[in-house]
Amino acid sequence: MVKPAIEIKDVSFSYSDFSTRQALDQVKLTIKAGSYVGIVGHTGSGKSTLVSLIDGLIRPTKGTIRVGSVVVGASSSAQELSRLRRHVGYVFQFPEQQLFAENVETDIAFGPTNLGWSAAKVKQAVHDALDLVGLPQTLKSRSPFSLSGGQMRRVAIAGVLAMRPAILILDEPTAGLDAMATHQLMTNIAHLHAQGTTILLITHQMDQVAQYADQVVVMNHGHLVKAAPPQVIFADPNFLVANHLNMPAAVQINHQLGRAGVTLPPTMSMTALADQLVTRLRGRQIE
Template sequence: MAGVGLDDVSLTIHGGEYTAIIGHTGSGKSTLLQHLNALIKPTSGTVTIGDRTITSATSNKNLHELRRQVGMVFQFAESQLFAATVREDVAFGPRNFGVSAADADALAVKMIARVGLPADVLDRSPFDLSGGQMRRVAIAGVLAMQPEILVLDEPTAGLDPVGRREMMALFAQLHAAGQTIVLVTHQMDDVADYADRVFVLDQGQLVKQGTPQAIFQDADWLLDHQLGLPRTTQFALQLRKRGFQFAHLPLKSAELAQMLAPQLGGQAHE
């Protein structure tokens, strides 16, 4: 697949998986995301979503269903809110796609609950809510379209640590319920904690792919490509310099603790 900012990128995102796309700023991540629902089209090659294939010749007509199928949550999604009430904002997408007013309202009620907001926000102005709540409203609006694929472009940008954890927990719940998720992020802890598969972009090319466990073993390569590591992995590297041994670099704190236990016990008896 080739397009604006991308060069011969070929990859497969499987239904039901939680896929992370990482790369430094300008690597082509957002361009790739915009191909997923034909916001931009490949200048050569193809993009296939389900049974729909997009090429450079694809007409912009009849792309409604594809854009319902692939829900996009852009960075600072709350900036796209516009309606007088939360209820109207969340129901707007379904109404625009031909859903009846009653059914769209029911979807708004359901999705506001799904993103963890109380029902009493429905008749409030979204602009009276906190930033984190506004972002949840924007996500509820995307979910109301009942997409098969949820695409998230830096969805926790600007949130405090508690808000970030809550937002990632929400996406984990959606994934556990069967939602296919594609996440672009600079937060390597989130990649380690949630992703099934990782694609690494650099200068518009796909340069690495695999499980988080496989990707984060090559710490020097990641750092050379201006990418970070999960905090636990960074700590393990520091411990390795102090003589601790690891069969492989751990990604999560529980895994690190399990690896350290026998070594710390051995030291304690010396």
């Protein structure tokens, strides 16, 4: 099965409130199938509106969005939006607040069951989804509300993954999680990406974007300012300031080392930066 790409052509969107504000203005963007895309920008920049359009939750005011072979525009029907959503899974911020069933298995099975899948297919989907988020099968009979915060978050994500979307949208997936739960969840998402899932990550955590994304989409006041690899986005401190973005820790430390006379190759990863420093120190000891 060919994985769907995403093509956004001259898309604008206005909320019909008293201000009739333009949330997106003539956005053009192509996302390759299998990409890991960080979508960043200040609050109100248009990030959530953009992914809501990709998920078919709203229609564009102008322009078109194509996901695979499905194209939607201002006049698209509810059925066309539904067809688009079959490709896309959307994990909202704090998804554990949407858990409702008496046990984990029933909660994860809800989506596939509503798709009309057979009982055997639903059972397999639940099994696979638990594996994908790194949770043991023994949790299936447990109440989701008896689990830790990180486990509840992963159960909620498993409910989306059980429907086997080709594209996964995650809105601040690590908000409120401790360091260990954050690491586990980001590792699981990276594993999904390695298996071919297209990941769209909305986050204010630039370290996560720098470490995992292969493309960064920068939004500012409804405009797409730039779409480029993280090495390009985070190379210009003035650009980051102008668009209200923080510098990833590895990049910031690398700059500080450079000002102190220690020049190291650019890197987006703290682990890689540490390895470079160790190599440099060992080299000096040998000398």
